[in-house]
Amino acid sequence: xxxxxxxxxxxxxxxxxxxxxxxxxxxxxxxxxxxxxxxxxxxxxxxxxxxxxxxxxxxxxxxxxxxxxxxxxxxxxxxxxxxxxxxxxxxxxxxxxxxxxxxxxxxxxxxxxxxxxxxxxxxxxxxxxxxxxxxxxxxxxxxxxxxxxxxxxxxxxxxxxxxxxxxxxxxxxxxxxxxxxxxxxxxxxxxxxxxxxxxxxxxxxxxxxxxxxxxxxxxxxxxxxxxxxxxxxxxxxxxxxxxxxxxxxxxxxxxxxxxxxxxxxxxxxxxxxxxxxxxxxxxxxxxxxxxxxxxxxxxxxxxxxxxxxxxxxxxxxxxxxxxxxxxxxxxxxxxxxxxxxxxxxxxxxxxxxxxxxxxxxxxxxxxxxxxxxxxxxxxxxxxxxxxxxxxxxxxxxxxxxxxxxxxxxxxxxxxxxxxxxxxxxxxxxxxxxxxxxxxxxxxxxxxxxxxxxxxxxxxxxxxxxxxxxxxxxxxxxxxxxxxxxxxxxxxxxxxxx
Ligand code: SIN
Numbered sequence: 499x500x501x502x503x504x505x506x507x508x509x510x511x512x513x514x515x516x517x518x519x520x521x522x523x524x525x526x527x528x529x530x531x532x533x534x535x536x537x538x539x540x541x542x543x544x545x546x547x548x549x550x551x552x553x554x555x556x557x558x559x560x561x562x563x564x565x566x567x568x569x570x571x572x573x574x575x576x577x578x579x580x581x582x583x584x585x586x587x588x589x590x591x592x593x594x595x596x597x598x599x600x601x602x603x604x605x606x607x608x609x610x611x612x613x614x615x616x617x618x619x620x621x622x623x624x625x626x627x628x629x630x631x632x633x634x635x636x637x638x639x640x641x642x643x644x645x646x647x648x649x650x651x652x653x654x655x656x657x658x659x660x661x662x663x664x665x666x667x668x669x670x671x672x673x674x675x676x677x678x679x680x681x682x683x684x685x686x687x688x689x690x691x692x693x694x695x696x697x698x699x700x701x702x703x704x705x706x707x708x709x710x711x712x713x714x715x716x717x718x719x720x721x722x723x724x725x726x727x728x729x730x731x732x733x734x735x736x737x738x739x740x741x742x743x744x745x746x747x748x749x750x751x752x753x754x755x756x757x758x759x760x761x762x763x764x765x766x767x768x769x770x771x772x773x774x775x776x777x778x779x780x781x782x783x784x785x786x787x788x789x790x791x792x793x794x795x796x797x798x799x800x801x802x803x804x805x806x807x808x809x810x811x812x813x814x815x816x817x818x819x820x821x822x823x824x825x826x827x828x829x830x831x832x833x834x835x836x837x838x839x840x841x842x843x844x845x846x847x848x849x850x851x852x853x854x855x856x857x858x859x860x861x862x863x864x865x866x867x868x869x870x871x872x873x874x875x876x877x878x879x880x881x882x883x884x885x886x887x888x889x890x891x892x893x894x895x896x897x898x899x900x901x902x903x904x905x906x907x908x909x910x911x912x913x914x915x916x917x918x919x920x921x922x923x924x925x926x927x928x929x930x931x932x933x934x935x936x937x938x939x940x941x942x943x944x945x946x947x948x949x950x951x952x953x954x955x956x957x958x959x960x961x962x963x964x965x966x967x968x969x970x971x972x973x974x975x976x977x978x979x980x981x982x983x984x985x986x987x988x989x990x991x992x993x994x995x
Contacts, residue, residue, distance in 0.1 A: 522563035523710025541829035560714035567711025586706035626679035653681030655736030663689035680983035690719030762972025767925030770918035771801035775809035788954030799926030849900030925965035
């Protein structure tokens with residue numbers, strides 16, 4: 499049962515809970531004043547807050563504010579922007595407990611994970627503070643000796659940042675930190691399920707000195723389609739960054755086409771997790787537990803297809819069953835919980851659909867396989883292990899996005915590379931092997947944006963994050979991240995007498 503119940507009343511810094519949208523430095527309701535929506539705790543279904551349901555008109559007003567603010571923000575120096583980013587990062591650390599609690603309550607992830615995400619989120623601010631001053635152009639050797647050619651970098655303009663519900667802090671700072679560091683102004687659209695973390699970030703960013711209009715936040719749940727369309731179609735927006743499903747990413751790209759916006763799309767994944775016979779079994783177990791059960795299986799790079807070589811398959815399955823049995827399920831605010839609730843009801847339905855489909859095609863449920871009983875009305879699913887997975891099963895083609903692990907058996911390296919690449923998306927991947935040559939060969943052969951060798955997490959602000967194929971394009975973090983918000987301008991100078 500859910501114990502140690504915590505609520506937003508336990509947040510110490512009440513300023514972090516504005517419960518309004520932010521436009522041009524004002525915390526506001528929707529201009530129409532028509533409707534609101536509730537944010538609920540997925541562990542209990544208790545209402546946490548009521549926020550304005552902002553619409554197309556509010557979004558256009560926020561874009562106008564960002565457009566106006568860009569005229570002066572683009573003239574700030576990189577060092578000024580870097581100082582604000584560092585201050586924002588410091589404020590995240592100072593308020594870490596409150597930020598983690600807000601995130602746990604609206605998303606469901608455990609407090610330990612939420613604290614980890616606050617630190618991870620702040621790391622992007624520090625990282626982009628360093629990157630702001632590193633974005634210089636070049637002097638290009640001319641073919642025509644009467645010319646000199648130089649390039650310089652400039653901010654692209656107003657950036658729309660559409661963040662998902664699975665990392666409500668880190669995806670805001672990974673996108674908006676880069677945009678603001680580059681000299682862009684921003685309109686944030688956090689997910690309707692988890693807007694409170696983004697609002698708290700906006701409070702801290704304002705406190706760090708970001709001027710009015712440089713950060714605007716649109717809160718919306720049921721109006722998400724009209725808000726998204728305005729961000730895409732409005733010609734004053736020059737850059738759009740989105741993390742979410744491939745289906746929505748394609749729609750946004752179509753809607754952005756008439757105004758030819760610069761885009762970064764981090765879309766769905768279906769990560770292969772490959773365990774070779776030569777793997778250290780303890781490394782494989784630690785990595786798969788993290789890659790699958792972090793955030794209750796709701797990361798874009800979660801291990802979805804677990805390929806295990808035949809020589810180690812039975813032993814791995816047996817030890818994994820024991821490890822999964824020991825994972826405590828519960829509200830993220832409870833001590834010792836490793837697997838929190840899923841963030842919304844649809845996620846439980848989808849996971850159950852994958853489990854039933856696997857059973858129908860001959861998969862054996864070794865552990866779990868059902869929604870949790872005796873946990874109240876929250877969206878809890880038993881951590882689940884299925885063996886005997888085959889390619890005709892739904893999980894092969896679709897991300898389960900839940901704490902459900904399915905093991906596929908393979909014989910040869912070439913075979914598993916083919917299986918892993920037989921997929922229309924390519925975001926993350928994991929390879930567990932003690933053979934260094936093999937790790938290079940397989941990493942090079944996989945059609946993905948990221949490969950983890952002997953580990954279960956791909957998160958690091960210094961490392962570019964993004965995918966290939968249906969997982970989208972563009973990179974967040976790394977030295978590439980800030981360039982998504984910059985254009986290169988070239989200047990050619992006549993030096994003839
Ligand atoms: C994601 O799931 O998109 C983000 C995961 C991470 O950065 O660790």
